[in-house]
Each structure stands twice: as structure tokens, then as C-alpha cells.
Amino acid sequence: MILISLALQSLRNRALSTAITLFSVALSVFLILGVEQVRRGTQESFSNSISQVDIVVGARGSEIQLLLYSIFHLGDATNNITYDTYEHFKNHPSTEWTIPISLGDSHEGYRVVATDHNFYEHYRFQEDRAVEFRAGRAADDVFDVVLGSEVAKKLKYEIGTPVVISHGISAMSFQKHADKPFKIVGILKATGTPVDRALYITLEGMEAIHIDWKDGTPPLPGQGTPASQIKKDNIKIGQITSFLLRTRNRIAILRLQREINDFTSEPLMSTIPGVALSKLWDTLSYAEIALRMISACVALVSLLGLLLVLYTSLNERRREMSIFRALGLGPAKLLFLLLSESISIVIVGALLGAGALYAALWLGGPWLIDTFGLVIPVHAPSSDEWGYLGILVLASFFVGLIPAWTAYRRSLADGLGVRI
Amino acid sequence: MINNEIIRISDLRFSYDKSSKIMAPILAIDTLVVKTGERVFLQGDSGSGKTTLLGLLTGVLSTSSGNLSVLGTDFTKASNSERDFVRGTRMGYIFQMFNLIPYLSVEQNIALPCLLHPERRKRLGDRLLSDEVQRLAVALGIEVLLGQRVGTLSVGQQQRVAAARALIGRPELIIADEPTSALDHGHRERFIQLLMEECATEKISLLFVSHDPTLAKHFDRTVTMTSINRSEV
Secondary structure: OHHHHHHHHHHHHOHHHHHHHHHHHHHHHHHHHHHHHHHHHHHHHHHHHOEOOOEEEEEOOOHHHHHHHHHOOOOOOOOOEEHHHHHHHHOOOOEEEEEEEEEEEEEOOEEEEEEOHHHHHHOEEOOOEEOOEEEEOOOOOOOEEEEOHHHHHHHOOOOOOEEOOEEOOOOOOOOEOOOOOEEEEEEEOOOOOHHHHEEEEEHHHHHHOOOOOEOOEOOOOOOOOOHHHOOHHHOOOOEEOEEEEEEOOOOHHHHHHHHHHOOOOOOEEEEOHHHHHHHHHHHHHHHHHHHHHHHHHHHHHHHHHHHHHHHHHHHHHHHHHHHHHHOOOOHHHHHHHHHHHHHHHHHHHHHHHHHHHHHHHHHHHHHHHHHHOOOOOOOOOOHHHHHHHHHHHHHHHHHHHHHHHHHHHHHHHHOOOOOO | OHHHEEEEEEEEEEOOOOOOOOOOOOEEEEEEEEEOOOEEEEEOOOOOOHHHHHHHHHOOOOOOOOEEEEOOEEOOOOOHHHHHHHHHHHEEEEOOOOOOOOOOEHHHHHHHHHHHOHHHHHOOOOOOHHHHHHHHHHHOOOHHHOOOEHHHOOHHHHHHHHHHHHHOOOOOEEEEEOOOOOOOHHHHHHHHHHHHHHHHHHOOEEEEEEOOHHHHHHOOEEEEHHHHEOOOO
């Protein structure tokens, strides 16, 4: 213990070089664990966002894109599908339920999702959790809107607050459906999924705010149909963006998927969420590898820094080594003393890096949700992450062995007679 | 220990280049004996083999040629760790200068031998280590410096701290390698006097090495390197 205490006091005596080395070790651990935590958290967050949906159906394009815009409100749809097609598959004998999704508008940067009662009834996340209301009820009337928990919290909206929807999904949209304001009738409980960051209206509501629009252009002021004259029963839904489908029997999934993909009335595409997510992770794995390589490089640089700091201090510490020899410390204990220094730096650096990462995940969680829609759960390090830390400590042992061995050899040569 | 001899050397030959049998040894001592409680002044010029002899006496250097017994241990047969143990637990060593560990306080520097070797601490008996540090500091006039960093001390103060560190744990032998060469006349006399007093009080044998013959008057006897080293190198 006294040797470890001496090693720590020696490091404290060289505070600046120790601090710089500690920082570089902490940075490498921050990056190594950070990449893993974000990777694991992202996958978990995505996987938890949707359950019990067998197939997602939309216009033909990319499977990953279809999944991203339908479930995670990321990116745009390339095309819509007709409501007749939706009804065809909704009433298919293999279908248990469907959830229609119509996208394209937003409010204060949050996506507006037009759907129907099936969403409130059938949507599941984290295995079998249904969406629940914190206040109010489901959207039913044309201009009813239900808020995700975070939308209500961030915008400080309550039941009854009027909401004007913007055309398009940009947070800075200049085209607003100001003549047809919605009224908040419900606020959902937090789910930790993209549901929290969206507003939910009826399919009829989405059609209503685009009545009189021609080729993406709104009617001239005063020429549009007033909101008061729009009745739900008179609205015919023409198209939606995509829909989620649950089959009656899991065996039917592949057959139904083939039927959807071969549908002749219009080009459709379907994907199984788990399959699309796997493809997404495969696509992102290149970025993961790149990030891991960067982390490994930072770790390598920090170890080289450690080597440099210990090695350059050896000459000025020859007298110190001689004193320890005079006090009866054998060369093996000197080796241990110097190794204790390098290993202490790495262990303390690793603790600092891990602490900083967990603090960053905890403090930066809301920012990640706001900016990327990512809910990164904070987990204790996995066995892989402990493995990386173990490798780092082991590497520091071998790195520390180089100056320690040099000191050992010098102490044998110097004995008590060093003159500096 | 035979006849209260704390050091016994006979027919000692030492060369750094062990592979060369034809090369003359740099140290060739027929006999040298230091008795328990004796205070011996070992005088020799630079290059006379003083440092090599001290390396052998402390067990930092090893030889298998001749006989070398220190504190009753045959250093020609003892392992490295056995010699380290004898040095750490039963000896005190004072360097010429730069004697202290720079990142420890004066108090920690003095206590270090007992902290590194529990056996040395046991030699204090019932006395607390902190009490012994305090006692030595008072005896050497450095009690006000105990909490200070060693970098703030003068050379004279540093040498007294080094003496306290060598004395702690009642070693049987202190070896001092030119400890006064960096001190002016007044400090040198005072330092030797303090060292002598403590060695006498604690019945510690002293081997004091210096090139300065004027210091010889303080010691029981003087041994010159030229008289004991028959090496022709």
C-alpha cells in the first residue's frame, strides 16, 4: 500500500503532465464507452418504439426510409398510397388490424401524424405497452388534436389550447393553416418513444386543412372553405402515407408481404420492422467501425502520451530511485512502484472518462431527444465495455513496463552512486 | 556477529567486468573490520574506490570473491532480496546531497524507512512512529520543518533531515557518503556533532566516508582507502 501511496504522491507532484495524461486517457475511455452506449441505446430505443406490428406498408422506395418516416418521424416519404389500397389490405382476411398514417405537416418543428382510432387502440411499444392519456381523449372530430407528452411539456400546451398547423415538416415553415386551427382534446402520457414528439389528428383533419389546395398551392385568402362549413362526414380521404399492419396469424406475414409487394393497382412496398432495423444497423455498422477505430486511435495516443510522460521523467528521477534503493527497496519493488504510476493513471483516467460519459448521457439526454429523437437509456457498462477497459488497463501495464524496466536497469547500474 | 564485528572484509576482490579474468579488480581489500559501536572515518580521494566499497557494504553490489560479512550476514552468499532486507531494516544511509524524496514532506521523508519496512518499525518497540520522528527532529533541530515540503529547505536542513531518516528505527549501522561536502564549515561541524550524539545515544555504528582529512578528529579511528585497497587500477 505504501508503494501505491508513493506512486500517487509522485504523480501529484507532477500535476500538469499527470493531468494532461489523465485527460487523454479519460477522453479515450469516454469515446470507447460512448460509442458503445450510444450504439446500444439507439438500438434499444428503436427496438422499443414499436411492438406487435408485423408489416409496415408504404409507397415503393427504401425499406429503411419507410420504417424511419412511419415509426420514427425521421425523413420524408417519397410518395403516398391511395386510401382504396389501404382499405383493401385493411379488409384483407389475413389482417387483424391496421393503423393508417398520413404525414406531411408539422407544428413548431414537431411532426403532425394523421391517423384514426386504431392508433390509440392498437399501437404498442416496449413489448405490450399501449398509449395512454394523461388528460382528455382521442382525436375524433375534424379539428381535434392530441399531443405527445413532450410536445405538451415543451410548448406548455393544455387541453383546449388552439393549435395552428404548418404546411410541410420544416420548423421554419411560412405556410400555416391559420384559417383552420385545431383544438387540443387530449395529451398522452410519456412513452419514451417518438410518440412523445408528435401531434395526432384525424385523417379527416389532414384532408380538411388541404381542401381547396391545388398542386400544393393554397387557395387565395378568403377563397378557401371556412372551417365551420367542413363536416367530418363530407370528407373523403384520398390518400395516406403508409400503414402499420398486424396479421391474424404470424405464418401469413411472408405471404401477405409478397402479395403487397406484387400488388398491381399501385406500386407498394412492405417491410417487417425487425428486418428493416437489422438492415439499418448493418448500414450504420460502417460508421460504428469508423468510430471504434477513432476511439482505439485516441486510446493509443493516450497510452503513447503516458509512455512519454513516464519515460521523460526517468532521468530526473534517477536520484529518487537511488534513494529508494538505499532505503532497501529492491529493483522489483521499484518496477512495481513505476508500474503503479502508469496503472493508476489509466484507472483514474478510466473512472473519470466513464463518469464524464454517464454525466453527459444524463445531462445531454434531453438534447439528444430534442435534436435526434433518440432516447439513450443509461446502462451500466456491458461485459464488452468492461472488456475494453480491461484491455486498456492491460495495455497500460505493458506501456508502463517500458520505462519501469529502463528504471530497473538503471537502478542496477547506478546503485547508490548516481551523480546528477 | 563474531566478536561484535559489524563489518568484516577479508580477501575481497571486486571488478565491474566479471567476464574479464585477466583485468585487475578495482577493489582489492585484504582485511577491514568495524566493531559494534565504533565510529570509523573512511578517507579517500575521488576514484579511490569509496563508492564501490559502499555499494558492496550496503549490498547494492554483489561479489562472490572473498569474504564480506555485514551485520552478521554473509553478503557473498546472500541473495539480492536478503541484502536489500538487511539494508532496509538494519542500516541507515546518508548521501552527499539530493538526499530526499521531493514530493514528500519532511516528516514523511524521515518516517519512510519504517513505512517501507514493518520490521524496522518493530525496532521502535512501544514508541509511536510519529513520536520517534518528533524526537529525532527535536534532537537534530528540525522540528519546525516537519510539515514543510523538502524543496523549501536549505542544504544544511536537508542533510539533517537525511540524518534523521537514516537514524529512525534504530539501525545498527549508518553509512554516510560525504554528507558534509556541500556544507560550510560551521554547518559541517554542527552536523557531525549531532550525528555523533545520536549514534552514541542509540549505540549505532558509523562508517563516515569523506575525502576531507580534517574531519578525522571526530572519529574513533581513521581508515584510508589507500591503506586498505591494494588494487592497482
